[in-house]
Amino acid sequence: MHTENHYINRSGWLRAAVLGANDGILSTTSLAIGVAAASVTREPILLAALAGLVAGALSMAAGEYVSVSSQSDVESADLKREKYALQTMPEEELKELADIYIKRGLNKELAHQVAVELTAHNALETHARDELGITEVTRANPLIAALASAVSFIVGGLLPLLIAIFAPIKDMVFYQYGFSILFLALSGVLAAKAGGSNILKAVLRICIWGTFAMAASALVGYIFGVQTA
Numbered sequence: 001m002h003t004e005n006h007y008i009n010r011s012g013w014l015r016a017a018v019l020g021a022n023d024g025i026l027s028t029t030s031l032a033i034g035v036a037a038a039s040v041t042r043e044p045i046l047l048a049a050l051a052g053l054v055a056g057a058l059s060m061a062a063g064e065y066v067s068v069s070s071q072s073d074v075e076s077a078d079l080k081r082e083k084y085a086l087q088t089m090p091e092e093e094l095k096e097l098a099d100i101y102i103k104r105g106l107n108k109e110l111a112h113q114v115a116v117e118l119t120a121h122n123a124l125e126t127h128a129r130d131e132l133g134i135t136e137v138t139r140a141n142p143l144i145a146a147l148a149s150a151v152s153f154i155v156g157g158l159l160p161l162l163i164a165i166f167a168p169i170k171d172m173v174f175y176q177y178g179f180s181i182l183f184l185a186l187s188g189v190l191a192a193k194a195g196g197s198n199i200l201k202a203v204l205r206i207c208i209w210g211t212f213a214m215a216a217s218a219l220v221g222y223i224f225g226v227q228t229a
Helices: 008-038 043-088 090-103 110-130 141-167 172-195 199-228
Strands: none
Touching: 008 043, 008 141, 008 172, 008 199, 043 090, 043 110, 043 141, 090 110, 141 172, 172 199
């Protein structure tokens, strides 16, 4: 028996987790690289990485919660309006549903029959799915999104923090960059496999943009480090 693997049911938490992990790696590493380029001691690098880790995790969680809550509010408002329309204008809503099925390829009689049967089964769920595009799989969940972002940011941010603790201070910038690219590539691979997308494209995308970000941070550190030396 042939069974297809679909990944859309992972889209909500996967987006938040990938964004959090990548941001944890990249932003914490960029901070560490910027300070390492301007400093000859380990303590400022550790402080910058730790502060970036804590602030970034809380910021990601708060931002994700607010963003997804806004999306959830819009969905709830749409569902409330749709429920009211079903109660006050059932015939118009039935015709609207049938028209949707006609546009998708059904003939008029079959579209009407499908609309009648699905409305009898669960009118609000049917309109939410086929008219509004809202399902249990895609519906926003602020708490899960916020938690996924915070935890994944911490996991990602711990990696450059460990490099800041153990890598030789003389070559800290190069150690941070080298390991962060490996971490980002691994993150890209895991995200692509979890989402069923192209692995090479995911890895190149995050590594190229990550390189730009870290190079800019290193440049700032070298410029101001020279000025304050």
